[in-house]
Amino acid sequence: xxxxxLVAALWASAAIAGTAVAQSPxxxxxxxxxxxxxxxxxxxxxxxELAVEEVNKAGGINGRPLAVISRDDNGTPGDAVRTAExxxxxxxxxxxxxxxxxxxxxxxxxxxxxxxxxxxxxxxLTDKIVWEGGNKYTFRLxxxxxxxxxxxxxxxxxxxxxxxxxxxxxxxxGQSAVASFKQLMTARQPGVEFVVEQAAPLxxxxxxxxxxxxADAKPDAIFNVTFGADLQKFVREGTxxxxxxxxxxxxxxxxxxxxxxxxxxxxxxxxxxxxxxWYAIDTxxxxxxxxAYRAKFNDYPRLGSVVGYAALMSxxxxxxxxxxxEPDAIVAAMKGLEHMTPFGKIxxxxxxxxxxxxxxxxxxxxKEGKGVMANWRYEPGDKHLPPDDVVKKLxxx
Amino acid sequence: xxxxFLIQTLNGxxxxxxxxLVALGLTLIFGVTRVVNFAHGSFFMVGAYLAVTFYxxxxxxxxxxxxxxxxxxxxxxxxxxxIEIVILRRIYRAPELLQLxxxxxxxxxxxxxxxxxxxxxxxxxxxxxxxxxxxSILGKPFPEYDLLLLALGPLLGLGVWLLLKxxxxxxxxxxxxxxxDMAAALGINQALMFTGVFVxxxxxxxxxxxxxxxxxxxxxxxxxxxxADVFVVTVVGGLGSLPGAYVAAVIISVVKAWCxxxxxxxxxxxxxSFSKLTLVAEFIVMAVVLVIRPWGLFGTPQAPQRICAAxxxxxxxxxx
Numbered sequence: 001x002x003x004x005x006l007v008a009a010l011w012a013s014a015a016i017a018g019t020a021v022a023q024s025p026x027x028x029x030x031x032x033x034x035x036x037x038x039x040x041x042x043x044x045x046x047x048x049e050l051a052v053e054e055v056n057k058a059g060g061i062n063g064r065p066l067a068v069i070s071r072d073d074n075g076t077p078g079d080a081v082r083t084a085e086x087x088x089x090x091x092x093x094x095x096x097x098x099x100x101x102x103x104x105x106x107x108x109x110x111x112x113x114x115x116x117x118x119x120x121x122x123x124x125l126t127d128k129i130v131w132e133g134g135n136k137y138t139f140r141l142x143x144x145x146x147x148x149x150x151x152x153x154x155x156x157x158x159x160x161x162x163x164x165x166x167x168x169x170x171x172x173x174g175q176s177a178v179a180s181f182k183q184l185m186t187a188r189q190p191g192v193e194f195v196v197e198q199a200a201p202l203x204x205x206x207x208x209x210x211x212x213x214x215a216d217a218k219p220d221a222i223f224n225v226t227f228g229a230d231l232q233k234f235v236r237e238g239t240x241x242x243x244x245x246x247x248x249x250x251x252x253x254x255x256x257x258x259x260x261x262x263x264x265x266x267x268x269x270x271x272x273x274x275x276x277x278w279y280a281i282d283t284x285x286x287x288x289x290x291x292a293y294r295a296k297f298n299d300y301p302r303l304g305s306v307v308g309y310a311a312l313m314s315x316x317x318x319x320x321x322x323x324x325x326e327p328d329a330i331v332a333a334m335k336g337l338e339h340m341t342p343f344g345k346i347x348x349x350x351x352x353x354x355x356x357x358x359x360x361x362x363x364x365x366x367k368e369g370k371g372v373m374a375n376w377r378y379e380p381g382d383k384h385l386p387p388d389d390v391v392k393k394l395x396x397x
Numbered sequence: 398x399x400x401x402f403l404i405q406t407l408n409g410x411x412x413x414x415x416x417x418l419v420a421l422g423l424t425l426i427f428g429v430t431r432v433v434n435f436a437h438g439s440f441f442m443v444g445a446y447l448a449v450t451f452y453x454x455x456x457x458x459x460x461x462x463x464x465x466x467x468x469x470x471x472x473x474x475x476x477x478x479x480i481e482i483v484i485l486r487r488i489y490r491a492p493e494l495l496q497l498x499x500x501x502x503x504x505x506x507x508x509x510x511x512x513x514x515x516x517x518x519x520x521x522x523x524x525x526x527x528x529x530x531x532x533s534i535l536g537k538p539f540p541e542y543d544l545l546l547l548a549l550g551p552l553l554g555l556g557v558w559l560l561l562k563x564x565x566x567x568x569x570x571x572x573x574x575x576x577x578d579m580a581a582a583l584g585i586n587q588a589l590m591f592t593g594v595f596v597x598x599x600x601x602x603x604x605x606x607x608x609x610x611x612x613x614x615x616x617x618x619x620x621x622x623x624x625a626d627v628f629v630v631t632v633v634g635g636l637g638s639l640p641g642a643y644v645a646a647v648i649i650s651v652v653k654a655w656c657x658x659x660x661x662x663x664x665x666x667x668x669x670s671f672s673k674l675t676l677v678a679e680f681i682v683m684a685v686v687l688v689i690r691p692w693g694l695f696g697t698p699q700a701p702q703r704i705c706a707a708x709x710x711x712x713x714x715x716x717x
Contacts (some may be wrong), residue, residue, distance in 0.1 A: 205665075206675065213657050233614070
């Protein structure tokens with residue numbers, strides 16, 4: 001009798017242990033500059049938290065729950081690589097995702113290549129991460145500087161303005177966007193001139209001096225790449241100094257709620273921007289996301305929320321398709337992976353690992369004391385990528 | 398060309414005023430306590446956030462803006478007092494590295510507190526009422542508020558200078574700056590004076606944060622971006638020197654404004670981007686000054702520390 005009980009108990013505990021092994025979570029490493037860029041990344045965190053909750057509610061990844069181990073990368077490449085190393089070696093994560101600033105993203109992409117660990121870059125926008133500096137293990141979700149610039153250039157060439165001023169933050173992202181802008185504008189509108197270039201240190205723009213220098217160059221139009229506090233400072237100084245009066249301005253990211261909302265009624269009316277008009281998108285996939293997000297957080301989503309949500313969905317779908325946690329299997333699954341996001345269906349191109357997620361382009365307007373995007377439309381990402389043979393030349397094979 | 402040059406100089410001077418107010422506080426605190434307070438930039442940030450809140454609470458307008466700025470400055474002063482009494486007092490005799498780490502800890506705590514209290518989004522503050530427009534100088538628009546700032550920096554500096562030169566308290570502070578141990582030996586209550594100087598310094602930083610609002614939204618990067626500039630200013634001007642802080646703030650801000658004004662300029666046939674140089678301009682100035690004058694423009698070598706008469710909890714740090 002006693003022996004029987006003991007055997008039964010052993011059998012039961014073995015059974016529990018067995019299920020525990022089958023259901024041990026798949027660990028995913030997430031790193032981002034939460035303390036340095038909270039305006040974008042707090043909503044971003046909420047976005048991926050919602051995604052994880054939905055994935056696990058729907059049964060996880062092939063029967064295993066998904067667990068995200070999130071770390072702050074301090075917004076510097078050195079710390080990011082150290083954090084990534086810790087996630088891989090100590091926490092045993094099967095892949096990495098996240099990063100915001102372009103130079104930080106590039107550092108982690110290089111780490112992914114060295115350590116042969118898949119890395120799904122969510123936000124860093126530099127073209128290099130999939131092209132010149134692309135590698136087998138790195139994928140990128142968001143529309144790149146090239147793609148977003150191309151969307152704006154389409155509008156810019158319609159004006160036929162000759163003398164352009166360029167204002168950008170002096171680091172990888174800003175330089176990448178300006179290089180794309182010059183290349184695309186010169187190709188589409190021969191004879192275009194770039195009369196002044198202002199490269200401001202990130203977060204430290206001397207907006208008054210920059211606005212003055214831009215005005216002195218007497219441009220016909222302005223292309224702006226600054227974002228966050230730099231953008232708000234530039235808008236205010238430029239407005240006070242009359243720089244934006246009758247001046248067409250094209251601004252990458254200017255319509256993202258994270259950067260547009262703080263400006264309230266001082267939002268620069270008429271600027272052509274890429275962004276996220278969450279209040280007006282009525283596709284079913286966006287509506288489902290919006291409702292779930294509002295129900296969970298009692299707040300409206302920012303662009304960061306969509307990026308965080310979609311990034312984790314890419315991770316989950318990639319792991320599902322891979323049916324394995326081996327790096328090579330995940331990389332193979334990510335190539336050509338298709339899935340739904342709040343912005344519609346996206347595909348990770350096998351050619352360069354860039355997703356086809358697009359962006360919204362519109363004009364800034366002020367409605368009820370708030371900056372909004374008007375006359376907007378969705379520009380699919382695949383429409384704004386160069387031909388395959390050009391990409392092949394850019395990307396090390 | 399000349400008009401542009403002049404306007405850029407004025408831009409530089411307006412920026413210099415804010416930088417000077419923050420640097421003034423840091424340099425005063427350093428002069429007396431010999432602590433390099435890393436959290437000084439955080440006082441600047443907290444001042445900006447508080448001023449936005451007070452502006453809304455006071456119903457905006459002139460009262461909201463100027464009253465809010467003074468209130469913000471006062472609250473930051475109280476915050477400074479608490480931090481001095483609770484934390485810094487215990488580390489005056491500690492090795493410098495430990496002081497830096499401790500004050501950096503304060504930076505992190507205040508950063509999280511601001512994130513918790515005001516949320517992650519940048520907050521665009523009010524413009525100064527009545528000073529929202531621009532005046533025309535040589536045919537170019539220049540913000541009215543910047544003109545005010547231009548004057549306000551040196552005026553407040555003069556006020557602090559008079560406080561130091563003409564009052565008993567100021568005399569004691571200067572004595573302590575020159576030779577802390579001798580001042581203690583003559584019976585000056587150091588604990589009280591250290592707290593007082595710390596409060597004054599934090600108030601100046603908080604006020605600068607509030608006054609920065611028309612030019613810069615309250616945001617989470619303010620603390621570390623300003624502290625880097627302010628360190629450069631105090632080192633260039635000479636740690637502990639009041640006029641030095643002003644001269645250094647002017648040099649650095651004006652050099653940056655000129656770099657932006659020059660933009661891409663051909664030098665001997667090669668196009669050189671001066672606007673990109675703003676990333677490192679202040680450090681180049683610092684390097685040049687330190688090579689020529691290792692103690693900064695107006696600095697003097699530090700007085701030796703002879704005894705370990707720490708105010709308050711001297712038991713913690715017996716060794717100098």
